Amino acid sequence: MDETVRYAVGLDVGTENVRAIVATQSKDGKLSVVGYNEAPNMGMRKGILANLAGPADAIDKMLGEVERMSGYEIHSATVSINGAQLLTTKTEGMIAVGTMEHEINEEDLYRVEDVAVTGRVPANREILDVIPFGYSIDGQEGVKDPIGMTGARLEMKASVISALQPNCDNLRKALEGAKLEVEGMVPSVVAAARAVLDEKQKENGVAVIDFGAATTGVAVYEEGDLQYVGVVPAGSNNVTNDLAICLEIDTAVAEEIKRRYVTGSFSGEKDIVIKVNREELTFEREKVDEVVRARLEEIFEKVKKELRKAGYEKRLPEGAVLVGGGAKIRDIEVFAKQALEMSIKIGAPRGLGGVASAVEKPEYATAVGLMLMSIEGGEKLNKKFVQKKQKSKGFLGNLLKKFRF
Ligand SMILES: Nc1ncnc2c1ncn2[C@@H]1O[C@H](COP(=O)(O)OP(=O)(O)OP(=O)(O)O)[C@@H](O)[C@H]1O
Ligand SMILES: [Mg+2]
Structure with missing residues (x-):
């Protein structure tokens, strides 16, 4: 077996879910996922911390499980940051x-x-x-x-x-509460892009759209570099909430309808029949589609606005890659293609070893990207940033990643 030279942790602090990944790197550079977990988060609003205790507690418990699974102690991680203020x-x-x-x-x-x-x-x-x-x-x-x-x-x-600044400080404080040192903070959508894009896409021009629970992040790449980041303060939970209001049902039932019956091609014919507390409820397909379509149109119109603001509307040969839990709405790519007028792919991390299949999903893109950036940060530190460390602390301190042998 190849000798492990380091391990790295990516931690995605999402509005609805916290997710972490631990991977090891062997001498020949190969990465293996050795631990992962996800858990519901509490105390976030639209990608930003609304209180410290909720996220600290959720992260602490979730990481305990990752430590048990991987056998590694987790002291630091590269972490996601989100919110329309990015x-x-x-x-x-x-x-x-x-x-x-x-x-x-x-x-x-x-x-x-x-x-x-x-x-x-x-x-x-x-x-x-x-x-x-x-x-x-x-x-x-x-x-x-x-x-x-x-x-x-x-x-x-x-x-x-x-x-x-306050958003960064609060995130750091919550993580301190979870006994975790922050190696670096990366916008969720940028981390996701690291996990799902290849060099050719980045060179030619591509967007990544992180369709999360309460936010939709947009990142644009061209000539190999990140050109723009924007965050729309709405996400897939807005679809659930609209269904709950318009159909006068619990959010749990609305969520089930969204996950099981909603399609982005709006091609479902039959009305929706669901059992709630042993009672059969029937929902008109037309009404469900109307509610979902209105909200998706609003969100994707805002995404389009971000692309326009970035100067890349209809200028991305590689189209857009959709990630995040929202990308799991069935056939969402059909809707997105028509709304954004560009080719759409669903993105998921690929090419990792170990228990990778469990994280090769759109909702794990951010956590995987953060883990990859943690490893690269370590490499960067050796090559480029040692000198900077001696010179200044400030934002460069963020780039200084620790090796864990
Ligand atoms: N199978 C599924 N089908 C449809 N939607 C799904 C499915 N699984 C999860 N979702 C939706 O994905 C969303 C959660 O996505 P994700 O975990 O990426 O959000 P988050 O990272 O916590 O939030 P944010 O990025 O906005 O801070 C929820 O709105 C959930 O309803
Ligand atoms: Mg997210």
Whole structure:
């Protein structure tokens, strides 16, 4: 058996569900899922913490089970953050790097990043990540990796992802309550994208839509890089709640109707008959479809608006990949294709070993992506960020991931 060199944990703190994954990495780089679990969450509203105790308790209990399953103690994790306040800001910076003979080094990249970021994001925001998507040297654009090149003037264009400071602080506090150290916070939809997209899709242009319980995240990729993140403050629970109100039934019954009978192609013919407390209830198919369609149209119209805001409406050759529990509505891709006017796939993590089949589902995309980012963060730390650690704490501290041997 291959020797395990490290293990990593991804923790998705969703409005309705918390999910975690532990995976090990062997010497040859292979990943194996060795533990996973999900549990209902309490105390979140539209992706944001409404109280600390509910999520802390849910996470603590859920992780206990993951520890038992995997045999690993969990002290830290890469964690999801969500909510309509997540923001991507485009920014640019320029520095002089010396004489024409100067070879651009890592120190120069940190300096130009500092210039590009400082003062560009409002004070009450925490920077989660800076994604450089192009450098230019002495005015020549299109440089992806300037290290070792020569020039006198270095410019950088980047996307800065930020969240409201109190939201980050509260998430950290809740996790402290669950005795967990936060290695890094990543927007749910960005983590999901890490688990379900391939390089070709990201290069050509693609969107990931995380259709969750109370939020719908949108991330757009092009030329290999993240271009935009937006979060619509509505999700699949809105469909359930509308059914409960319009059909005058419990949310549990509405949820059952949604899971068993609703289809995104709206092709179900027969009326819906369900047994509730030994009583048979019949619901008109037409009425159910009307309620569901109205809400889905509203949510996907907002998703379309996000794509428009990002400048990518009808400009994504690889279409969109749907993830999250909401992607499990039967034939949702049929509806999404018509609503967004682009090709749609349902996304699920692939290519992991161990007990991977249990997490190869749309609702596990975020947790898997976070685990992958935790592993990459460790690798990054060795290569790139050691120097930064000595220099500054701030947002860069977020990027500093711990190795666990
Ligand atoms: N089999 C299914 N069919 C239809 N819908 C489903 C199914 N399973 C789960 N869902 C829906 O998926 C949603 C939960 O998705 P998910 O677990 O991704 O949300 P979350 O991450 O907790 O929330 P958010 O991302 O909005 O914070 C619920 O609205 C639930 O009704
Ligand atoms: Mg989610």
